[in-house]
Amino acid sequence: MKKILVPVDGSPVSQKAAEKAIELSKRYDSKLVFIYVVDTRGIYTYDVGGIISVPFNYPKITEELIQVKTEFLDAFISAIGIDSEHVEKVVLHGEPSDKIIDFANREKIDLIVMGRRGFSKIKRFFVGSVTQRVISDAPCPVLIVNDEDDE
Numbered sequence: 001m002k003k004i005l006v007p008v009d010g011s012p013v014s015q016k017a018a019e020k021a022i023e024l025s026k027r028y029d030s031k032l033v034f035i036y037v038v039d040t041r042g043i044y045t046y047d048v049g050g051i052i053s054v055p056f057n058y059p060k061i062t063e064e065l066i067q068v069k070t071e072f073l074d075a076f077i078s079a080i081g082i083d084s085e086h087v088e089k090v091v092l093h094g095e096p097s098d099k100i101i102d103f104a105n106r107e108k109i110d111l112i113v114m115g116r117r118g119f120s121k122i123k124r125f126f127v128g129s130v131t132q133r134v135i136s137d138a139p140c141p142v143l144i145v146n147d148e149d150d151e
Helices: 012-028 058-080 096-106 123-127 129-135
Strands: 001-009 029-038 087-093 111-116 142-146
Touching: 001 012, 001 096, 012 029, 012 058, 012 111, 012 142, 029 058, 029 096, 058 087, 058 111, 096 111, 096 129, 111 129, 129 142
Parallel strands: 001 029, 001 111, 029 087, 111 142
Antiparallel strands: none
């Protein structure tokens, strides 16, 4: 196992997933790739008739969000105290599950380790789940770390 992808979002369960990924990377001498996907879909809206309305400063907003999340990812990795020699950091923007799956395909990821928040089954059905979509379409095994509150 050469590369482990760890999608993070700042939640406590994503930190638990990162800790599990670190444990696995030490056991198998794997490279860790931490990824944060800025969900930019909420920046634009659908107007009457299904026309997409994009703010005139969309590129600037996206750039600022990426910068903020890059700083977050740096702080996240620093806080978990992992040796940076075996770590790569990536910040992308778009639909999170699509970007995670595309990245895993492109970079030949061997394992994805990610958290799943404690949404009820009903809420996951209506809201959807990035984790569920990644499990369904990932090109490699996916290890899920559950939130303690999940039932």
